Amino acid sequence: MFTGLIQDIGKVVQVEGQSRGLTLKISTNLDLTSLKVGDSIAVDGVCLTIVELAGQSFLVEVSPETRQRTTLAKVKAGQEVNLERPLRMSDPLGGHFVAGHVDGTGEILAIIPEGKSWRYYFRTSPEISKYLIPKGSVAIDGISLTIGDCQGEEFSVVVIPHTAAQTTLGKKKVGDQVNLEVDLLAKYIEKFLHRQEVIKPRPSKIDENFLAEHGYIK
Template identity: 40%
Template sequence: MFTGIVEELGSIAAIEEQADAIRLTVRGPLVVSDAAHGDSIAVNGCCLTVTDHDAETFTVDVMKESLDKTSLGALAVGDPVNLERAMRADGRFGGHIVQGHVDGTGVVRSRTPSDHWEVVEVAFPADLGRYLVPKGSITVDGTSLTVVDVGPDSFTVSLIPTTLDATTLGTKQPGAPVNLEVDVLAKYVEKMMQR
């Protein structure tokens, strides 16, 4: 489990194409500082398993299912990525419950800067709209954010300077794909209400 509080802005060091998967090597000295084989690290909000590491990088395998459901397949060597280690049981819970199980990809539609923050509009797949509410939680590329407003096919978030500086969301331009994970509690409530 994760919290959506990005620990480090890493970068893609290498990509190895495989028949129906890719192997990513990610530069992230902070998140790899205590990594062990089998640990979970969220890369742009996608929970991945460490298969190898050194003092600066870690390697993960990304299967076809993850490539189909996330924007990880669009990454190139040198691209920045948001990184977060799995939450420790004795750690602070700074964001919201994030599983690292991406529900779909959205697209940055627009950016509206102001003096102290920036409003970013993100288009979402139609099947995710029912889980989005103003002041609710959403994970965008692994970053826990509060929804400002929800339209028929997009939502907005306001990004403070820290988020703009410390995550990929500071540089994502209109047209860029982003991984979305809706609040898992909303999905459980929906399931219970169907019974």
């Protein structure tokens, strides 16, 4: 589990193919002494397992399914990526709960200056856009952001200077693809409401005739 608050911009130093999956070597300025092989780390919002630690670098493996669903399908050596270590019970929750299970990707349609900030416009699939609401949360390349406008399959977020400087979002351009993860609560609510529709209440057998037959009323 993560919070969507990026802790470092790492650099992919090596990419190797492996049975349609990938092995990535990533360098970072993070303190890796608190991590061990088998721990999780979010790379551009994708929860991956550390398989090797070497100084200020670590190796992670990307499964074929993850590669197909995320922007890691096109990752290259030299590319910068957002990094976040997993949430600990003692850590403050400054963003929102991010699982690291990316739902799909989106495309940057426009980047428009707005005061000292920038408004980014995105287009995504109907399967993802149905979960997006104004003032709701969304993780973009692992960054916890608040949704501004939503219309059909398009939505916008405002990126402040700090976020632009401390994440890879500030270097993105129109046409770039990003990883998207919608709010977990939205999916749970949809599932609950769907079950309520499927499990329709049965009509009660207790009516006026039943009560009269059993002597409760005359």
